[in-house]
Amino acid sequence: MVAELITVGTEILMGNIVNTNAAYLSEMCARLGLTLYYETTVGDNEKRMYDTIRTALDRSDIVILSGGLGPTQDDITKDTAAKVMGIPLVEDSHTRKRIQHYFETLKGKDVKITENNWRQALVPQGAIVLDNENGTAPGLIMEKDDRTVILLPGPPSELKPMFEGQVFPYLEKKQPQVLSSRMVKLCGIGESMAETMIEDMISAQKNPTIAPYAKIGEVHLRVTASAVDDEAAGRLIKPVVKELKKRFGKHIYTTDEKVTLEESLIKLMKKKKLTLTCAESCTGGAISARLVNVPGASDVLKQGLVTYSNKAKRRYLGVKKATLKAVGAVSRETAWEMAKGGCFQTGTDACIAVTGIAGPGGGTDEKPVGLVYIGCCVGGHVKVKEYHFSGNRAKIREQSVVAALTLLRSCILKHKC
Amino acid sequence: MVAELITVGTEILMGNIVNTNAAYLSEMCARLGLTLYYETTVGDNEKRMYDTIRTALDRSDIVILSGGLGPTQDDITKDTAAKVMGIPLVEDSHTRKRIQHYFETLKGKDVKITENNWRQALVPQGAIVLDNENGTAPGLIMEKDDRTVILLPGPPSELKPMFEGQVFPYLEKKQPQVLSSRMVKLCGIGESMAETMIEDMISAQKNPTIAPYAKIGEVHLRVTASAVDDEAAGRLIKPVVKELKKRFGKHIYTTDEKVTLEESLIKLMKKKKLTLTCAESCTGGAISARLVNVPGASDVLKQGLVTYSNKAKRRYLGVKKATLKAVGAVSRETAWEMAKGGCFQTGTDACIAVTGIAGPGGGTDEKPVGLVYIGCCVGGHVKVKEYHFSGNRAKIREQSVVAALTLLRSCILKHKC
Numbered sequence: 106m107v108a109e110l111i112t113v114g115t116e117i118l119m120g121n122i123v124n125t126n127a128a129y130l131s132e133m134c135a136r137l138g139l140t141l142y143y144e145t146t147v148g149d150n151e152k153r154m155y156d157t158i159r160t161a162l163d164r165s166d167i168v169i170l171s172g173g174l175g176p177t178q179d180d181i182t183k184d185t186a187a188k189v190m191g192i193p194l195v196e197d198s199h200t201r202k203r204i205q206h207y208f209e210t211l212k213g214k215d216v217k218i219t220e221n222n223w224r225q226a227l228v229p230q231g232a233i234v235l236d237n238e239n240g241t242a243p244g245l246i247m248e249k250d251d252r253t254v255i256l257l258p259g260p261p262s263e264l265k266p267m268f269e270g271q272v273f274p275y276l277e278k279k280q281p282q283v284l285s286s287r288m289v290k291l292c293g294i295g296e297s298m299a300e301t302m303i304e305d306m307i308s309a310q311k312n313p314t315i316a317p318y319a320k321i322g323e324v325h326l327r328v329t330a331s332a333v334d335d336e337a338a339g340r341l342i343k344p345v346v347k348e349l350k351k352r353f354g355k356h357i358y359t360t361d362e363k364v365t366l367e368e369s370l371i372k373l374m375k376k377k378k379l380t381l382t383c384a385e386s387c388t389g390g391a392i393s394a395r396l397v398n399v400p401g402a403s404d405v406l407k408q409g410l411v412t413y414s415n416k417a418k419r420r421y422l423g424v425k426k427a428t429l430k431a432v433g434a435v436s437r438e439t440a441w442e443m444a445k446g447g448c449f450q451t452g453t454d455a456c457i458a459v460t461g462i463a464g465p466g467g468g469t470d471e472k473p474v475g476l477v478y479i480g481c482c483v484g485g486h487v488k489v490k491e492y493h494f495s496g497n498r499a500k501i502r503e504q505s506v507v508a509a510l511t512l513l514r515s516c517i518l519k520h521k522c
Numbered sequence: 523m524v525a526e527l528i529t530v531g532t533e534i535l536m537g538n539i540v541n542t543n544a545a546y547l548s549e550m551c552a553r554l555g556l557t558l559y560y561e562t563t564v565g566d567n568e569k570r571m572y573d574t575i576r577t578a579l580d581r582s583d584i585v586i587l588s589g590g591l592g593p594t595q596d597d598i599t600k601d602t603a604a605k606v607m608g609i610p611l612v613e614d615s616h617t618r619k620r621i622q623h624y625f626e627t628l629k630g631k632d633v634k635i636t637e638n639n640w641r642q643a644l645v646p647q648g649a650i651v652l653d654n655e656n657g658t659a660p661g662l663i664m665e666k667d668d669r670t671v672i673l674l675p676g677p678p679s680e681l682k683p684m685f686e687g688q689v690f691p692y693l694e695k696k697q698p699q700v701l702s703s704r705m706v707k708l709c710g711i712g713e714s715m716a717e718t719m720i721e722d723m724i725s726a727q728k729n730p731t732i733a734p735y736a737k738i739g740e741v742h743l744r745v746t747a748s749a750v751d752d753e754a755a756g757r758l759i760k761p762v763v764k765e766l767k768k769r770f771g772k773h774i775y776t777t778d779e780k781v782t783l784e785e786s787l788i789k790l791m792k793k794k795k796l797t798l799t800c801a802e803s804c805t806g807g808a809i810s811a812r813l814v815n816v817p818g819a820s821d822v823l824k825q826g827l828v829t830y831s832n833k834a835k836r837r838y839l840g841v842k843k844a845t846l847k848a849v850g851a852v853s854r855e856t857a858w859e860m861a862k863g864g865c866f867q868t869g870t871d872a873c874i875a876v877t878g879i880a881g882p883g884g885g886t887d888e889k890p891v892g893l894v895y896i897g898c899c900v901g902g903h904v905k906v907k908e909y910h911f912s913g914n915r916a917k918i919r920e921q922s923v924v925a926a927l928t929l930l931r932s933c934i935l936k937h938k939c
């Protein structure tokens with residue numbers, strides 16, 4: 106089946122935001138075995154949106170739109186899509202109640218329900234209403250004459266859970282062949298290196314296929330097989346995953362789609378009964394924030410110390426004044442003392458410590474922007490690694506976070522307990 | 523003038539990469555005052571690419587394509603675009619020499635010129651050839667019958683310098699009008715409420731226009747004017763921004779496009795010479811990580827204490843054991859003691875403290891998931907606010923971060939010093 110994406114938003118056309126929804130939805134369609142020939146972005150203009158949806162319906166079975174479902178006058182996606190399909194809008198009492206409830210739970214904030222909000226309770230007659238757990242605009246599925254139009258809210262935090270929870274299972278049922286896939290997630294290895302290591306597998310592939318996706322500091326390999334049922338697809342996938350495990354070894358942190366690097370790390374530390382302190386300078390709390398993404402992280406992470414100032418590094422981590430004076434805050438020695446001190450001052454089994462120059466200022470010839478030291482102490486043993494990252498401040502910090510999690514994982518795997 | 527973007531690449535349709543070229547080119551077009559109504563992504567298929575270019579030329583003055591200019595059989599953008607324009611390809615001796623030279627400088631790197639590479643020396647007759655300083659594929663500009671087609675290489679490292687150095691000046695000369703805009707950023711107010719407050723302005727708008735963008739916990743209003751030059755556009759924008767300032771008052775934290783909430787906050791605190799401690803539980807370091815986004819945040823943020831465990835709350839913030847026992851970690855009282863203790867134990871002027879239930883587990887009838895207390899201490903005076911957020915764990919935490927920054931900003935604005 107052929108699907109087509111239309112992302113709606115003047116802010117995309119103005120270049121205010123990067124269209125990550127299109128990338129996300131494309132990946133999901135690929136997973137579902139839907140063929141995608143076109144992606145279009147259009148603004149909040151009725152005539153142009155109408156034409157775009159009309160054209161898409163002429164050449165594709167399924168049209169997925171995202172954005173423009175909000176309560177404001179600008180938001181015309183629902184009205185326009187319903188008009189193209191020739192379906193009238195009617196009030197959905199279930200959605201009206203849900204919106205009412207949504208605003209009631211917001212009572213701590215200074216937010217009032219305005220007349221605009223009730224426009225979101227209007228839905229195309231007979232449409233499948235997709236509840237939005239993270240906002241007010243419901244998603245909608247319209248079906249008519251062998252064509253399906255799916256409307257999704259624009260904010261990724263609303264779109265993604267709605268797609269995974271409700272749209273994915275719906276589309277899966279439409280597909281004659283089952284497409285099943287397994288994600289092999291790697292850390293501590295670059296994209297080109299990973300691809301080179303499986304070049305032969307990729308060029309010989311038919312079914313299953315292997316598709317590499319580069320993430321910051323990680324590489325994900327999706328192994329996808331098409332078969333009559335899940336079991337048959339699973340039998341095709343198994344030997345490929347086995348071969349990948351053989352080639353990448355400990356670089357693989359999970360083969361479970363939903364598991365993140367931080368989740369696998371928390372699970373590993375729980376299993377080994379290890380507690381953790383994060384000691385962060387240039388990452389500014391981003392490592393502990395990432396670990397706290399994992400529900401139940403509190404069994405492992407006892408505290409995070411964002412020792413941004415030298416004074417804080419001394420006070421909370423016991424970094425020596427002499428060390429800071431002799432070699433500076435961004436140094437192998439300081440990272441070492443931060444990691445060691447993070448364990449000893451707090452009594453946790455492990456500490457991951459980061460100090461570096463994220464830029465744009467603060468760099469010198471000797472210590473350029475992008476220079477980052479990561480120290481890791483597990484069971485009293487400290488390891489420090491030096492990194493040279495490139496990119497802007499945000500990119501350098503993101504890379505530092507993933508490198509820290511990767512180093513911590515590798516130290517824990519080596520640690521005997 | 524109306525421009526249109528076509529990005530070419532199967533890897534975009536598969537979701538393997540995020541289409542950052544489209545975002546970059548959109549922003550450049552906005553800066554040039556070119557109106558963009560459509561962006562399309564299409565794969566390397568001749569029929570579909572032909573149709574896409576044909577459609578674009580029927581409705582836009584300038585069509586910009588990126589990708590598919592490489593040396594392989596897959597790369598058909600140049601041939602297809604020339605075909606649509608009805609222009610034959612001829613060899614360009616200058617480009618042939620450039621390719622030869624490019625490969626000569628690579629020698630030692632084990633790269634050979636293949637017959638395919640010479641295909642890149644073929645250009646549409648009469649086209650403007652744009653030298654590629656960072657690769658072999660030249661960019662091309664074709665002009666015919668009041669229509670312009672611009673072909674750019676796909677890799678951002680080749681596309682960006684080529685656009686800025688050669689395409690931007692070329693397009694700038696074509697524009698009679700310039701488009702200039704100003705961004706008014708609000709916090710502490712919802713999107714619908716904000717829009718209701720300026721409904722009359724939006725419905726009466728012509729030039730300038732006002733476009734609202736909802737962000738998590740923020741609303742951004744873009745005011746855009748079209749005029750003969752930047753100065754004239756500025757004169758049109760000024761009274762509109764003045765009126766918005768009158769209506770939204772202190773909800774406006776900046777009118778500078780590039781300034782973020784955290785940046786305006788750091789600037790405000792620097793001006794008032796206030797130092798800060800972040801004391802975070804459920805946000806897990808995300809508030810301090812966000813503040814550290816700002817270069818030079820170290821003048822304000824002295825430390826972040828991620829007191830995830832009760833023990834850490836007592837040790838680092840001096841929260842009383844009796845309080846934790848009587849009313850629990852997620853309570854108005856604990857938030858109060860965290861904020862106060864955060865200042866007094868560290869000696870900073872201000873402390874922002876967050877404690878809440880981010881879920882998915884841990885909620886009760888009395889204290890449901892989404893209940894968050896934020897305490898803010900500035901100059902010894904403590905304020906605590908109760909919030910009820912909805913959404914998943916990530917969304918609750920993101921909303922908590924913005925609410926904390928907003929509360930801190932409001933307390934500082936009220937603080938006399």
